[in-house]
Amino acid sequence: MSNESEPEQAPSTAPQTSLRFEVKLYPNPILRRPAEPIEAFDDGLRKTVADMFERMAASRGVGLAAPQVGLRQRIMVINPSGEPGDELALVNPTITDKSGPITTFEEGCLSFPDIYAEVDRPDECTVTAFTPDGEAFEQSFSGFPSRVIQHEYDHLEGVLLVDRMSPADKQRHKAALNELVDRFKRAQANARPARK
Numbered sequence: 001m002s003n004e005s006e007p008e009q010a011p012s013t014a015p016q017t018s019l020r021f022e023v024k025l026y027p028n029p030i031l032r033r034p035a036e037p038i039e040a041f042d043d044g045l046r047k048t049v050a051d052m053f054e055r056m057a058a059s060r061g062v063g064l065a066a067p068q069v070g071l072r073q074r075i076m077v078i079n080p081s082g083e084p085g086d087e088l089a090l091v092n093p094t095i096t097d098k099s100g101p102i103t104t105f106e107e108g109c110l111s112f113p114d115i116y117a118e119v120d121r122p123d124e125c126t127v128t129a130f131t132p133d134g135e136a137f138e139q140s141f142s143g144f145p146s147r148v149i150q151h152e153y154d155h156l157e158g159v160l161l162v163d164r165m166s167p168a169d170k171q172r173h174k175a176a177l178n179e180l181v182d183r184f185k186r187a188q189a190n191a192r193p194a195r196k
């Protein structure tokens, strides 16, 4: 999830080349495939988590799910406050309970650059998960952190911001969504070997 209170850095100024991961944009089909549970809590997992945190920070995001970097793995990293030390990585998370009043808040998503839409979600959620070291984790969240977790959890199920938008927001963002589709099609066409 992207932070609507801070403007996105222009892509040209982000030092993308030093990063292992790049963010997959809508409508890349990887974003639609449900992610699979992690079985090995090893150095490879911890490296993936570290590289996801690096990507999220470089993109000024407050949350990132593994499908967004092309991995079908049930991993999310979040830092709702943006403060160093507030990073949280959840592996194989399950939202075991949602409660509290339904709140409406404008969400952004790193896979939908410059598109923001109001999304209704319950204020509170309880999550069970594992840390990247394989330790059991359970915690309840409310407010913005709860929203970030619910947004990233959607990604693990292949559910996207565009699915949560009101019909009015979808209409409002129609041109921007179509532009993302066109951009994806052009990139695919360019990636194909030229016919002789």
Ligand SMILES: [Zn+2]
Residues within 6 Å of the ligand: 001, 002, 108, 109, 110, 111, 151, 155, 161
């Ligand atoms: Zn997102």
